[in-house]
């Protein structure tokens with residue numbers, strides 16, 4: 001995770017900045033489109049756009065109030081299918097789809 005300066009409501013501060021697109025998983029440049037305080041200034045939402053020419057999708061980073069650098073989540077997410085052998089993707093695309101949810105579930109159980 002890299003850190004970058006963002007500007008929200010005239011505050012400039014460092015936040016954890018996505019270094020890959022959560023949808024296509026290319027490590028290309030991620031553009032900041034818009035950052036805004038919402039929910040009575042308890043949250044900052046940042047709209048990003050993937051810089052990869054074959055994707056260009058938008059996604060949202062969820063942060064706490066201004067000056068909190070932690071990137072709480074990034075939505076939407078798509079599983080990185082490149083991590084699976086072609087045979088599994090062909091045999092069971094459903095498995096590839098549910099795998100990240102399964103991981104989240106197991107992680108939650110352990111905590």
Ligand SMILES: [Zn+2]
Pocket residue numbers: 021022023024025026050051052055056057
């Ligand atoms: Zn992308």
